[in-house]
Amino acid sequence: MSRYGWRRQDVMIFGKGEGVMDALREQQQLRIRLEQVRLLFEPSRYVAFGYIVIAVMTAIIQWPVIDHRLILLWGGATVLTVAGRLWLAFAFERAQPHWCDVARWERAFFTGTVFAGLVWGIGVWLLFPAGDIVHQAVIVIVIAGMSAAGSATLSGQKAPAVVFELLILLPLMGRLLLEETFITTFFAAMVGVHLLLLLNSCLRNCRNHLQNITLRFESADREAALLAADEKLRLSEMRLARAQRMAHLGHWEYEIAANRLTWSDEIHRIFEFDSEAFEGTFEAFLDIVHPDDRQKVSDAYRQSLNDRSGYDIVHRLQFADGRIKYVHECCETTYDEEGIPLVSTGTVQDVTEHRQLEEQLLQSQKMEAIGTLVGGIAHDFNNMLAAIQGNVYLARQQLPNEAGRAAGKLDNIEKLSLRAGDMVQQLLTFARKDTVQMRPLPLNMFMKEAGKLARSTIPEDIDCTFDLCSETLTVLGDATQLQQALMNLLNNACDALQGVRHPQIECSLQRWKSHAQFHRMHPEVSDELFARIRVADNGGGIASEHLEKIFEPFFTTKGVGKGTGLGLAMVYGAVSHHGGVIEVESKPGKGTAFHIYLPIYGQRIDSHAEHAAPAEVLPGKGEKILLVDDEQSVRSAVAGVLESLGYQVVTACDGEQAVAQFLQYRDEIGLAILDVVMPKMGGMEAARQIREMHAGLPIILATGYDREKALKTGERPERALFLSKPFSVEGLSVSLRSLLDEVEAKV
Known part of the structure; x- marks a missing residue:
């Protein structure tokens, strides 16, 4: 039903004869009356509030000159009348009556109005002080104001407005005439004139309301017709849209x-x-x-x-x-x-878009397969590398001092194993199987190494130059992730140079200070000093309509099958992860330049840091270590290293044997080194059971898997260190002494 009481069944009678037209006209009149009643009920809350305020103020002013009992009696009647009219208003609002019920609500409102008029009319007699012209004037002013307000709020229909004005103004005129003074007689005459003017105003307002309501109904009819036309248009547009989709x-x-x-x-x-x-x-x-x-x-x-x-x-x-x-x-x-x-x-x-999605899905599946493969072999590779490093350390310890050439060979083996370990970490990061390690990173040294790697992959016909500032710039970052981002940019530059005469790539590193415009463009960063990496080419450039999309996943300007659309998205993600920003400048035919801004971190690092002395190997003090690893080669190599450091070693090949060994040597074992992933019982569960027997035992968890994956196999014990294989002898010795010395200090 509409705001004006229209129902669908009400309009079904159009065009069915003269009798129907008469009924329609009657319904129209009832609807108009219902709208008049609605206009009468609408201001009820405000009218009630005004009545109460005026009644209270009148009672306060007349209190010194009128019997208090009369004032209280009149006040109670006023409150009851206001409450009754409010109840009627709320009932009308809840009922949302149909036009058929309009007569009942007209009677209800008229009755409430009569009671209100009687209360104020009687109040004139009760609160009118004889011989006190000032307080008499108060009553005259109050009633005049009430009558004016009634003219404004009750003129929706003639009957309530006229009756209310008569009920409150006629008693006032009579009471003034009874005083038989010139002033009161004059007031009575003015009240009479006021009454005539208000009645005329009420009748005129009532006619205006009637005209407005009629016009609103006509407007509603036109609006309904427009809505019907809009609905037809909407349905037509839906059909057209459907046809367009089909016309694809x-x-x-x-x-x-x-x-x-x-x-x-x-x-x-x-x-x-x-x-x-x-x-x-x-x-x-x-x-x-x-x-x-x-x-x-x-x-x-x-x-x-x-x-x-x-x-x-x-x-x-x-x-x-x-x-x-x-x-x-x-x-x-x-x-x-x-x-x-x-x-x-x-x-x-x-079906271009569908085909591209298929290609991208296939590429993603390939990446997932590579990730699964890399994640599976990383554990075995890291175990082998850990064994190699341990055996190299032991072999070096057993060489005589004069065996310089053999020691050099062992140094080469150790360096190669460290590089192999880094390669495994790069593969894990590339395959999304490893978490990044954020640490202070000297970009100058990083860029030098990246340049060496890049030159081996960039075609020889491309002139690739690296321009690095002399000042060492340090950022907090992950070398593997940044190297992957840089290689992506260099590979994209190579692709953009196909078919270009005299192809060139320029890569530079400079210290850069931000300005206000930079921060307006990138409000997410607040740093002032940045290391700026620039990778530029003189290729064909990027079309302006593509510049805003190049960092979106799966967006590529290359042909289907020639690009995944993930490279620049990975670059953007890596830079954002490092708290930096990336910008691109490009014009078709004039090349492309990418600018990476990374916040400078901490103090400058000496440019000769790569020649710093290696970490010191800390010897043991004869403590007994429980070493647990399912790989015999790793177990043997690490046990030999521990013994060479001055520790006693008890070994176990799985978690169950580790618990058994600890039960046997619990009073002697000072620390446990457990591989995380083992058959029968893993390192996490073994650590938990050992901690139940010895809550304060220091524990080192070691694994060839990435850290996050390893920790998912169980809850990490408190006060436990985590070492990723392969680990250096220096790092292992420092970790052992740190934990053991901490326990010794507490004792």
């Missing part, structure tokens, strides 16, 4: 004998061919097909004619600017009685 599957017709090909508008849009410019022949169609697919398309269509089979094929379109589209075509052919093909009718659908 454009249709064509080919008259074989006449070699006449007719396309729908949607096919012209897909093929990006003006309808007037298209010749409308089979050969003209083949000219748009990718050269590598033309013969396949022609053969498939002719084969369908020969076999009377369906024609269904996916092929490529190639445009003048090099863009590729994939389309899916199918058709059926009509034949004459002799089997000669007459007309082929078919459809074309642009």
Whole structure:
């Protein structure tokens, strides 16, 4: 039902005869009356509040000159009247009555108005002080104000307005005349004039309200008609939108004998061919097909004619600017009685986006497969590297001092094993199987190493230069992740230089101070000093409409199968993870430049830091260590290293044996080294059971998996160190002494 009480069934009677028209006019009158009643009830809250305020103020002013009992009696009657009218207003609002019930609500409102008028009319007699012109004037002013307010709020209908004015003004006139003074008689005359003017105003306002309501109904009728028209338009637009979606599957017709090909508008849009410019022949169609697919398309269509089979094929379109589209075509052919093909009718659908999503999904699946493979072999590789490093350390300890050449060979083996460990970490990071390690990183040294690696992958015909500032710039970052980001930018630059004469790549590192405009563009950063890495090429550049999208995942300007659309997204993510920002400048034909801004961290690091002395190996004090690892080679090598450091060693090959060994030597074991992932019982569970027997035992957890994956196998014990394999002897010795000395200090 509408605001004006219209129901759907009310309008079903239009156009059914004269009797119906009479009923319609009657209903219209009832609806108008209902709207009048609604206008009367609407201000009830404000009217009630005003009544109470005026009544209280009147009682306070008249209190010194009127019997208090009369004032209280009148006040109680006023409160009851106001409460009753408020209840009626709320009941009307809840009921939302139909026009059929208008008479009942008219009577209810009229009754409430009569009671209100009587209360104020009687109040004139009760609160009117004889002989006190000042307090008499108060009553005159109050009643005059009440009558004016009533004229404004009750003129929705004639009866309530007229009755209320008469009920409050006539008693006032009578009471003034009874005083029989010149002033009161004059006041009575003025009240009479006031009454006549108010009645005239009420009648005029009532007519205006009636006209306004009638106009509103007419406007509502027009609005309903407009809404109906809008609904028809909306349905029409829905059909059009549906048709457009269906028209994405454009249709064509080919008259074989006449070699006449007719396309729908949607096919012209897909093929990006003006309808007037298209010749409308089979050969003209083949000219748009990718050269590598033309013969396949022609053969498939002719084969369908020969076999009377369906024609269904996916092929490529190639445009003048090099863009590729994939389309899916199918058709059926009509034949004459002799089997000669007459007309082929078919459809074309642009499936480029679908095909690209398939390619991207396939690429993502490949990456996932690589990640699974790398994650699986990383543990074994790290275990082998840990064993190699341990054995190298032991071999070096057993060499005589004069065996310089052999010691050099062992140093080379150790360096190679460390590089192999870094390579495993890079593979884990590349495959999303490892977490980044944020630490102070001298960018100058990092860029030098990255330059060496880049030159081995960049084609020799590309002039690649690295310009690094002499000042050492340090950032808080992960070398592997930043190297991957830099390599992505360099690889993209190489791709952009294909076919360019004198191809060049410039890579630079400079100290950079931010300015106000930079912070307005990048409000997420607040640092002032940055290390700026710039990677620029003189390739074809990037179109302006692509610049805002190049960092979106799966967005690529390369052809299908030539790019994943993930490289720059990974670069953006890496830079953001380091608290930096990345900007790009590019113009078609003038090359592209990427600027990476990384906040400078801490103090400057000496540019000769790479020549710093290695960490010191800290010897043991004869403590007994429980060593647990399921790999015999690792267990043997690490046990030898521990013994060479001055520790006693008890070994176990799994968690169950570790618990048993601890039970046997619990009073002697000072620390436990446990591999996290082992058969039967893992290191986490073994550590938990050992801690139940010895709550304060220092524990070192070691694993060849990445840290996050290892910690998921169980809850990490408190006060336990975590070492990733392969670990250095120096690092192991420092960790051992740190934990053991802490326990010794507490004792």
